[in-house]
Amino acid sequence: MSPPVAPLVEIFSSIQGEGIWVGCRQIFLRFAGCNLACSYCDTPRGIPQYCRWEARPGSREFLLLPNPLTAQEVALMIRKLEPAAHHSISLTGGEPLLHTSFLLELIPLLKGTRQGIYLETNGTLPDSLERILPLVDIIAMDIKLPGTANINPCWQEHRAFLKLARGKHVFVKLVVDEDSKPEEIERALDLICNVGDIPLVIQPVTTPEGKTRLNPEKAITWQSRALEKLTDVRVIPQTHKFLGHL
Ligand SMILES: C[S@@+](CC[C@H](N)C(=O)[O-])C[C@H]1O[C@@H](n2cnc3c(N)ncnc32)[C@H](O)[C@@H]1O
Ligand SMILES: Nc1nc2[nH]cc(C(=O)O)c2c(=O)[nH]1
Numbered sequence: 001m002s003p004p005v006a007p008l009v010e011i012f013s014s015i016q017g018e019g020i021w022v023g024c025r026q027i028f029l030r031f032a033g034c035n036l037a038c039s040y041c042d043t044p045r046g047i048p049q050y051c052r053w054e055a056r057p058g059s060r061e062f063l064l065l066p067n068p069l070t071a072q073e074v075a076l077m078i079r080k081l082e083p084a085a086h087h088s089i090s091l092t093g094g095e096p097l098l099h100t101s102f103l104l105e106l107i108p109l110l111k112g113t114r115q116g117i118y119l120e121t122n123g124t125l126p127d128s129l130e131r132i133l134p135l136v137d138i139i140a141m142d143i144k145l146p147g148t149a150n151i152n153p154c155w156q157e158h159r160a161f162l163k164l165a166r167g168k169h170v171f172v173k174l175v176v177d178e179d180s181k182p183e184e185i186e187r188a189l190d191l192i193c194n195v196g197d198i199p200l201v202i203q204p205v206t207t208p209e210g211k212t213r214l215n216p217e218k219a220i221t222w223q224s225r226a227l228e229k230l231t232d233v234r235v236i237p238q239t240h241k242f243l244g245h246l
């Protein structure tokens with residue numbers, strides 16, 4: 001049987017710009033394809049001429065990715081980016097959990113970072129998470145507000161996902177903007193606190209112009225409200241956008 005392959009959009013070294021590990025050096029593996037289509041999504045869609053990898057860490061010189069790639073090919077590219085200089089390897093996308101057969105082959109080949117494998121996920125594919133859960137160290141999970149993302153609700157999937165993830169180093173990201181509906185935010189908070197006292201990051205939507213659209217009073221109101229139910233609630237905008245990092 002031929003080995004599983006996957007379409008990769010980007011492989012690069014950068015600084016984590018979101019969530020509770022913001023500021024940590026990571027290698028990013030961006031998979032093509034997603035099961036959702038959030039209206040605010042800032043991610044390249046995997047158009048072949050943009051599928052690229054950084055041959056040397058920090059060089060900003062990119063080569064085209066010869067897609068689709070085998071796990072061995074991806075592991076070799078990652079080794080060239082010096083895993084030992086990194087906190088962890090971020091599996092992102094798109095939705096990385098659309099590629100679980102590939103990940104089952106790849107992750108055992110990824111060694112040498114200090115903290116291991118960091119999964120960045122939309123939190124809607126619990127069955128896929130279950131398949132690779134033992135191989136993952138950190139989970140950054142979104143709970144999607146349907147009104148803000150302009151998608152169908154995923155509450156049930158999120159609940160099942162968070163129950164599986166709670167045994168790991170997990171935190172939840174809630175992407176919000178000025179028009180996010182209070183009842184959807186409340187529902188997300190209830191969902192989290194019913195599963196556990198899990199750290200929450202409220203992340204304002206960044207516009208294509210690199211601005212956030214969330215006034216400070218609203219940010220403070222939602223944080224205070226969340227702190228009535230959870231002990232660790234932070235408001236953190238995406239920092240890589242204004243640092244000019246990838
Ligand atoms: C591009 S997604 C890839 C991983 C996965 N599909 C997900 O949604 O979590 C990575 C993170 O970026 C966030 N994100 C995407 N576009 C954004 C934007 N315009 N402003 C703020 N956060 C954004 C997502 O909500 C998610 O937390
Ligand atoms: N620097 C940086 N930090 C990030 N955190 C989450 C990202 C993502 O797109 O998954 C991301 C990204 O694309 N770049």
Ligand code: SF4
Nearest residue numbers: 034037038041094122
């Ligand atoms: S789930 Fe993530 S990658 Fe998919 S559309 Fe939403 S933000 Fe973009």
Ligand SMILES: [Mg+2]
Nearest residue numbers: 042043092246
């Ligand atoms: Mg991103």
